[in-house]
Amino acid sequence: MIDISSQLESLALCLAQALLLLLAAPLVSGIVKKVKALLQNRIGSSVLQEYYDIRKWWSKQTILTPYTSVVFRLAPCVYFATTLAAACMLPNFFGGQAGFGDVFVFVYLFALGRFFMTVSSMDAATAFGGMGGSREVYVAAFVEPVIMLAILSNVLHTGSTSLSGMSLSFDQVNLTVAGVLTCIAFFLVLLAENSRIPVDNPDTHLELTMIHECMTLEYSGRLLALIHWASQLKLLIFLVIFSMLYLPLDLPVALKVLFSAVMVGVVETLNNKMRLFKVRVYLAAAGLMLLLAVVAQ
Numbered sequence: 001m002i003d004i005s006s007q008l009e010s011l012a013l014c015l016a017q018a019l020l021l022l023l024a025a026p027l028v029s030g031i032v033k034k035v036k037a038l039l040q041n042r043i044g045s046s047v048l049q050e051y052y053d054i055r056k057w058w059s060k061q062t063i064l065t066p067y068t069s070v071v072f073r074l075a076p077c078v079y080f081a082t083t084l085a086a087a088c089m090l091p092n093f094f095g096g097q098a099g100f101g102d103v104f105v106f107v108y109l110f111a112l113g114r115f116f117m118t119v120s121s122m123d124a125a126t127a128f129g130g131m132g133g134s135r136e137v138y139v140a141a142f143v144e145p146v147i148m149l150a151i152l153s154n155v156l157h158t159g160s161t162s163l164s165g166m167s168l169s170f171d172q173v174n175l176t177v178a179g180v181l182t183c184i185a186f187f188l189v190l191l192a193e194n195s196r197i198p199v200d201n202p203d204t205h206l207e208l209t210m211i212h213e214c215m216t217l218e219y220s221g222r223l224l225a226l227i228h229w230a231s232q233l234k235l236l237i238f239l240v241i242f243s244m245l246y247l248p249l250d251l252p253v254a255l256k257v258l259f260s261a262v263m264v265g266v267v268e269t270l271n272n273k274m275r276l277f278k279v280r281v282y283l284a285a286a287g288l289m290l291l292l293a294v295v296a297q
Helices: 002-039 049-059 072-088 103-123 125-158 177-193 222-248 253-270 274-297
Strands: none
Touching: 002 049, 002 072, 002 222, 002 253, 049 222, 072 103, 072 222, 103 125, 103 274, 125 177, 125 222, 125 274, 177 253, 177 274, 222 253, 222 274
């Protein structure tokens, strides 16, 4: 009975953490946009603008074409559910510890959500949807092996494949050669996985440049709100993982996440979106740094 009660308590803490991250995700995305606006000498929108957008989409009618299948309606729900499940698997800063926090399950939860979104983009049978889906798969084919290399570097360093076992302690500063290389490479992967500049531009609707936005053009109403909310939560999850596993700073997690969000805004301001076929060079550079980090362990 004691074991069951402790597991239920840990599960409740993980769910509470996931809901907290879900509520904070639009705020973090708003901070990134605000940093970009200030660096570009613009006032920009409020950091709360993402909340207003989600409420606006949630209150609008969902319009569906009769030519789509049930996959088109199901994909945003699966994308949202897998992202929320991944948030439950993060190292718990409330004191609990999930028993299902294996890092390989964590990575492929995101892959499952990406698969459904890619299939749904082709289900509508539009030119833009198919183009966005194919580009998303192209980028994912390079991103996932690099993420696995980042995981391997951490497994060699900590001897654990659980997210809780891989996380740095509060006062631990991993300033080794392998630690710094892994930190830089994972930040590059973070930008690619979340469709950020220089791999993708989340703020554009120019059909020749967008990747993730191509897959959402046919959605409206609450389904569109779920997609955007899940994307914001995914960015926050990766910022938390980056802060807890890779960022070598002796700071509380909240401050490291805020610092990482500011750095995302700075990097996006200083760079342009690269051509699609240069993405493989970008991710190959991240992979090479991770290989050097693995050798240096």
